[in-house]
Amino acid sequence: MDDYAIGVLTNIGLFSFVALSAYLLLIAGEMSFGQQAFFGVGAYAGGILTALYGWPLPVAAFAAMGLGALAQLLVALPTLRLRGLYFAMATLAAAEMARILFELLHWRRKVDGELAGPDGTQGFRGIRWIFEHGIEPLHYLGIVGVLLALVLALLLVVERSKLGATLRGVGEDPELAASVGVDVQRVKLAVAAAAGALAALGGVLYAHHNTYIEPRNFDIMLGVHSLAYALIGGLGTAFGPLLGVLLDIGVLESTRIFQGYRMIVFGGLVAVVLIYRPRGVLDERIVQWLRQRFS
């Protein structure tokens, strides 16, 4: 497999984490414009831990996920009772605040005799754990793939379980769910923590793949794109967001058919598909139909 294909597949994998993070919140009934902030938290936290304090990547990744979950809870708690556009705007405000905080973050430390670490708008270079441990791009793609597969497996199990049904119930009709005894707030907070951890996992993997991150990487475009991928891929299954990412980055971008027009084509495609399938290609109806067909 050539370098280009490895790079594209890795990017697809990385983006899928953020798309899945947006997807989780969507099925809980909320639209978040801010998942890019938690992607960024994961990236910066993971990078700082490995590059400045020599932590091993797996441990740093766990810590980053924890921090991502915490950060998302920090945003979710004050906004629990907000719905619709109010909630979306609150997440947008929080994400932009996070990005500005990244611009103000200077955490410099001497490593091997040189100053390293995040330097505000100059970015954070030298996140080289992958290189220092001789991990080839293909191996890294494997790592990303395995982690994504694990996440998908977990989500699919949850979906088939009572927890999944509760989650979708809360998303569709919170009043009804509350009336049958569901603690809506607790469910929403749990989803928030999971979404934050997922986005952060993507972030730490991205930081190490790129070796360099800067605040601009975590701007609104990333967040709204992941939202779009989640919705167009379909809210019926965790494969939906993956489909959305694949459609844009995999098919349209890499096949170069629409070189230079890709966003025009993809944007139009999203708008048109949503007219006929407002919950995406793999929406609940078609997933139900597929399950009945193959069971």
Add this chain to the structure above:
Amino acid sequence: MLADFLQNTLDGLSAGASYALLALGFTLIFGVLRRANLSFGPSIMFGAYCATWAHVNFGASLLLLALITVSGAVLAGAYVERLCFAPHRGGSAIAAMVASFALWMQFEELATLVMPRHLYAFPMLYEGDPLSLGPLTLRVDTLAMLAAALAACALLWWTLYRTRFGLAVRALIEQPAAAALAGINVPWVFMRVFALASALGGIAGYLVVATHGQITPMLGMWATLKGLLAMMLGGLGSLPGAVIGGLALGLIEAHTQWYLGPQLRDLVAYLLLFVLLAARVPWMTTRSAS
């Protein structure tokens, strides 16, 4: 000290004037459709880029450029309305808003394709020296911008309170169910509201680009962010709130930038919005947001 405060207030009001127009556009659409149009900023950018293209290729006059900007914005707005909002009326708000974001991507790519440079010069409204009022400096084009914003608001007020169309719009905002029952042609009103909102946005966009003397593809994102922020600050769905929110945002930005610098300026604005939303301040959160 006082002179600085007054100068910042003046600058803040002039920036606030364009924010107010943007917020009015967003509010009109939100008030009537209960959805936020994420392509609002980009459709303004489309209009402004049409004008830039005309300027670069034909050297059009200031008035013609303004007309082109407004027409371009209205055209783009109609496209967005047909593709993103009309099909989802009564359906999924999220689908409509995400679709409007998808069209945002289209507008941005279109702009970079047709006008690939990152920055283009745009003819300025006024090239001469600013006026001096004692220790204060007032740019002439700032004055023009405030005057134009005021005129646009007056025109809007007249439309809403002195025409049948305006009556229908107000009815849809206040009592959507009753208005539909009373026989108002809802889709027709929606389309015209979109056109009105886009026109307001086009005026705001033209004013901003003509006072800064340059245009970049960031205009779309900028207009969307400022418009949404101002609309939310002033109270979602309220037209007078939109104006107040816009002016307030301008003032807050000007003063925080003076004392704390540009990064903290944005941070403070977002923090304020977040805190107000989290506190569920009643004037902000009374309207149902689908």
Add this chain to the structure above:
Amino acid sequence: MAQAALFLIFFAAPLLAHAQSPQAELRCKATGEDFVYDCIITLSRGGRPLAGAEMAVAADMPTMPMAHNVRPARARPGAKPGEYKARLDLEMLGEWTIKLRLDSPVRDLLVLHYEFDSKGATPRKR
């Protein structure tokens, strides 16, 4: 004695690793085609030109980090030792993060920031 030697090795190794960190510079010229650039990359290590390197050149946009997949170009040796040529096919003008992936003599990833316009590339001070 052995301990001292061991200590020296552990102490010197990171210093050596640092001293061996390659540096790169990019000079690009726009070709007639849209957003295609002919670039000359100058690699050096420890102040001396680094010859015989295997390198691929990739690009990313800062604000949409994973979405623009510019096909990496393998660099060919250029006129002088330490110089390499590559043709970059970008998707649009603006600021790009150029990533040089070295495979030999040392595995590394260098990240550079350049602003691409209709004539060529200018380094962005970051």
